[in-house]
Amino acid sequence: MYGKRSRFLTIMLTLGLAFFYIPMILLVIYSFNYSKLVPVWGGWSLRWYKELFQSAEVWSAVSLSLQIAVVNATFATALGTLAGLAMVRFGRFKGRTLFGGMLVAPLVMPEVITGLSLLVFFISLNQLIGWPAERGFATITIAHITFSMAYVAVTIQARLTGVGQTLEEAAADLGAKPFKVLTAITIPQLTPALISGWLLAFTLSLDDLVIASFVTGPGANTLPILIFSRIRLGLRPDINALATIMILVIAICVAIAAIIMFRQQRADLLDRQMAEREES
């Protein structure tokens, strides 16, 4: 009985993992396909990678996406942190519930609505003050900040609630003025949340297709917009190569994060053991 159930679980696990990863593996394999037609195997080759690196269009999309993602992540982290601090550390101020609701609204708002409303906003703004004359880097970045800031604020709120206020009180008790408490105690305490918030905002921006499509202008193609527009004309092997590179980059990032976390855990364990040994 027990053996059967365990075999059933193994099969389900295998099927589940296969469902997730076989498409990706296929994508990687086909990126090395010499043939111009994706489903037809024409032998191993790096042809599409070469073509990819020679394409100015791809490079400019990569560069635009990265620039937007970095600026977005930085601003979203700064603003989201301030919003999180206001929610958790400023007690019950007037309109706190409304503010909290408005803060998380972008999380549940359909992207199409967010994109459309921002487009309408930018067009009216242009008519009113003449800016933005042209949509592109600035408008996409602003649009991304508005929604990714909400994710950062939620991350920061959770961390602030988790660490409690005692350390900040201790610092104030020792004579630290409010700004000093923020820089010397609160921010260092928030570091893990700040890093994960920044990375979250970065990936959200790098991923986004829908909102960017609404608020972009002629000539400003982010990577997702480029991929999507090329795929519309049919499967293309150079896009497979691009996707493979993206998978590789993400895999490396995850691996680095895992190694850092593992080392941290081991250091914590050693510290605890050392303290215990000395006590006895």
Place this chain on the structure above:
Amino acid sequence: MTVSATVSAAPWLEQEEQQPLVQIRGVTKKYGEVTAVDNVDLDIYKGELFCLLGGSGCGKSTLLRMLAGFEDLNAGTITIDGVDMADVPAYERPTNMMFQSYALFPHMTVEKNVAFGLEQDHVPKFDIADRVHEILKLVELEDFKKRKPKQLSGGQRQRVALARALVKRPKLLLLDEPLAALDKKLRKQTQFELANIQDKVGVTFIVVTHDQEEAMTLSSRMAVMDAGRFKQIGTPTEIYEFPESRFVADFIGSANIFEGRVIEDGADHVRVETEFCEVFIDHGHSVKEGSKIWVALRPEKIRLDKADAATEGANQTSAVIDDVGYLGETSIYKVRLPNGEVFDVTMPNQSRPTHATTRLTWEDKVNISWDPSSAMLLHS
């Protein structure tokens, strides 16, 4: 450093000469409908080690946090060293606090943690190093100054927290359950250490605790708190030997409490009639003759003698042993009185109980008695 020599041993008794360091007047704190601290008054003098003792939710921690400046007052005033604290933020108060969780900054070394407070006051660098070294020597942690809090044991962290709170030489040190996070053996040892350090540095301590033994060992004076109010304020001896209410008699140590009626109220004695015997007390109390009153007897102040026949007279009655508990250093006897009431009596086990015949055991008939000074009258 030893300021204590110039400070009186009992400053609260010399109110003419001594100006209280802390004056709490009519302080009230409400959380919505709940009153955490209810219109309390208290004077604390320089050099005292004052304990606020009470169960959880009695308002003791709230009062401490109001002294530190973390909570606003709904009513009343707090004055420290003659200055009204109403508009003084926590970071400008002449107080430091030792937190129950220690609240050590995890990203700083022991040295940095201790120096943090001095840096805020812009003390010169070489002076900071000297003072940090001095205070770490006092708590015997010089060898650990490069460690992070995570790398320390519970007892070491407790001492870092104490050093960090003391290094600024505050006028008043507030300690929130300073020993609660330590295991029992370490706690007992640290109780005396804490009192010694207080004596050495001469800083006034206010300690919040729920542990009555801790309060008794540490304090020069203590206040027993319940439901946001002070039930009684006094030295440990006063509180233990002269409790004013049933709550205090029962909360501090244990007590057999029973009802009686005052039959004589003399200048130097009181006689109380109870259901099982007359209680004679050899000192005066201001009680009304004929009034109902509560009498309390500490278990260790009752004598237990094997006796078959009942003896007549005040402060004694016959009883039967209901139950015996052997606790090692003492034994606790549950004795049933003629009226059915059960008293706890504790007796030290001065000799090893080798001869079963001399030992008191279940269903033995006994005579219980106590000294005329032992019974305590409670007014509420």
